Amino acid sequence: MSPQSEEEKRQWGVTGVAIPAGILIGLGIGFLMDDIVPGILIGLGVGFLFMMIGMIILQFKK
Numbered sequence: 001m002s003p004q005s006e007e008e009k010r011q012w013g014v015t016g017v018a019i020p021a022g023i024l025i026g027l028g029i030g031f032l033m034d035d036i037v038p039g040i041l042i043g044l045g046v047g048f049l050f051m052m053i054g055m056i057i058l059q060f061k062k
Helices: 006-015 018-032 036-061
Strands: none
Touching: 006 036, 018 036
């Protein structure tokens, strides 16, 4: 078992929501622009970026 508390696990789990959210937003934009694949890839990149930013913010809050 890892030594993380339940609060830390929950906070890190929240940042994982950024990737699916980015993909779905990118999918929606791709549908609007009639170009789905680039929309999904851009959304995936934005999701990873937001996840990284969220992890950095959580690291500084410690």
